[in-house]
Amino acid sequence: MRAALYHPRHGYYTNLRGFGADGDFITSPERHPAFGWLLGRQALDVWEALDRPTPFKVLELGAGSGALAESLVRFLRGEGVHELVYTLDEISPSLRDVQRQRLTDAAFRWEGAAEAAHFIVANEVADALPVVRAVVRGGRFRELRVGPELTFVEADDAPAELEAYFAALHFMPPEGSVVDVCLELGDWVRQVATRLQKGVALVIDYAASPPRDSLLTYYHHSLGSDPLIRLGQQDISAHVDLRMLVRLAIGEGLRAGATAQRGLLLNLGLSQVQAVLTGSTDRRELGQLVDPDAAGGQIAAVFLLRGMPADYKPAGAVGREWPAPSGVPSLPPDRDEAEFLSQWHEAFGHATDN
Numbered sequence: 325m326r327a328a329l330y331h332p333r334h335g336y337y338t339n340l341r342g343f344g345a346d347g348d349f350i351t352s353p354e355r356h357p358a359f360g361w362l363l364g365r366q367a368l369d370v371w372e373a374l375d376r377p378t379p380f381k382v383l384e385l386g387a388g389s390g391a392l393a394e395s396l397v398r399f400l401r402g403e404g405v406h407e408l409v410y411t412l413d414e415i416s417p418s419l420r421d422v423q424r425q426r427l428t429d430a431a432f433r434w435e436g437a438a439e440a441a442h443f444i445v446a447n448e449v450a451d452a453l454p455v456v457r458a459v460v461r462g463g464r465f466r467e468l469r470v471g472p473e474l475t476f477v478e479a480d481d482a483p484a485e486l487e488a489y490f491a492a493l494h495f496m497p498p499e500g501s502v503v504d505v506c507l508e509l510g511d512w513v514r515q516v517a518t519r520l521q522k523g524v525a526l527v528i529d530y531a532a533s534p535p536r537d538s539l540l541t542y543y544h545h546s547l548g549s550d551p552l553i554r555l556g557q558q559d560i561s562a563h564v565d566l567r568m569l570v571r572l573a574i575g576e577g578l579r580a581g582a583t584a585q586r587g588l589l590l591n592l593g594l595s596q597v598q599a600v601l602t603g604s605t606d607r608r609e610l611g612q613l614v615d616p617d618a619a620g621g622q623i624a625a626v627f628l629l630r631g632m633p634a635d636y637k638p639a640g641a642v643g644r645e646w647p648a649p650s651g652v653p654s655l656p657p658d659r660d661e662a663e664f665l666s667q668w669h670e671a672f673g674h675a676t677d678n
């Protein structure tokens with residue numbers, strides 16, 4: 325998985341440029357720019373709770389096309405956050421190029437990603453961390469390794485860390501079941517924790533706790549489950565054990581809590597956004613973000629906190645009174661809608677022009 329995604333020449337992410345309709349999969353910030361706008365409210369909530377630090381430091385891990393960064397910063401600028409540093413920690417050289425071309429605000433930078441930040445956000449990044457695959461036989465794990473013929477080969481054993489992982493959970497998956505487990509999650513959480521001295525981190529991802537066979541591939545928007553084909557050409561991801569992530573974060577001295585993406589966005593005022601964006605494209609895509617049977621229910625958001633005032637509760641976890649929204653970004657109308665609007669305008673233009 326590491327080679328298929330991150331090989332310096334042939335890795336999928338090493339060369340990726342297109343996201344959304346042109347790419348292989350769609351993420352929430354790609355689906356609708358109001359996603360980043362709403363997370364901007366969460367960032368603003370942290371800024372205010374910390375007494376408006378100058379500069380306010382935001383760090384985004386794995387920023388993709390820069391869609392989230394763009395609308396989040398636009399929101400913060402609109403709220404008067406002038407002294408702002410927004411750092412992008414991005415592993416992919418091609419995506420760094422895409423981000424540099426797109427993100428022109430003076431807040432953006434790509435250096436200093438190891439420094440501490442007040443607000444850290446990672447959307448669908450932990451699910452791109454490589455996993456180990458194993459099967460349970462006779463109450464023990466056997467690793468499924470990749471053989472020379474590009475097929476899975478069952479080994480006699482599995483890394484000791486895998487046994488330790490499930491021992492820590494006090495859970496043994498049923499006989500014969502396959503599990504995809506990210507043994508790097510602890511290192512990743514530690515890296516987040518060291519960059520969070522005083523602030524909030526928001527980790528948003530597809531969740532599977534305890535781990536199961538959750539590995540998925542995406543190629544031109546078709547979903548698959550064989551990671552050994554189209555190497556370097558298709559995306560591979562595995563759901564994230566967010567319960568383990570919380571446990572690891574608490575072990576690093578952080579406070580932690582979780583909600584579903586649906587709850588997160590509603591707490592941040594999605595209904596207000598839905599009331600102002602009534603175009604059919606907007607309605608459809610905003611609905612997808614909070615659909616309990618799709619992204620709204622399958623994606624979870626984990627808040628990690630350190631050094632925040634004792635009575636602080638993240639707005640995205642508990643909600644708050646929001647002022648009437650202004651400047652919410654919308655999607656362009658789709659073809660049917662644009663056609664309808666232009667016909668409408670032709671027929672009734674004179675009545676709607678004023």
Ligand SMILES: C[S@@+](CC[C@H](N)C(=O)[O-])C[C@H]1O[C@@H](n2cnc3c(N)ncnc32)[C@H](O)[C@@H]1O
Nearest residue numbers: 337351386387388413414415416447448449452
């Ligand atoms: C599924 S994409 C999500 C992109 C974006 N966050 C979004 O929601 O549209 C995963 C992103 O994480 C990046 N990534 C993966 N592993 C990373 C790592 N270890 N450090 C920094 N970026 C990483 C990938 O290059 C890509 O930009």
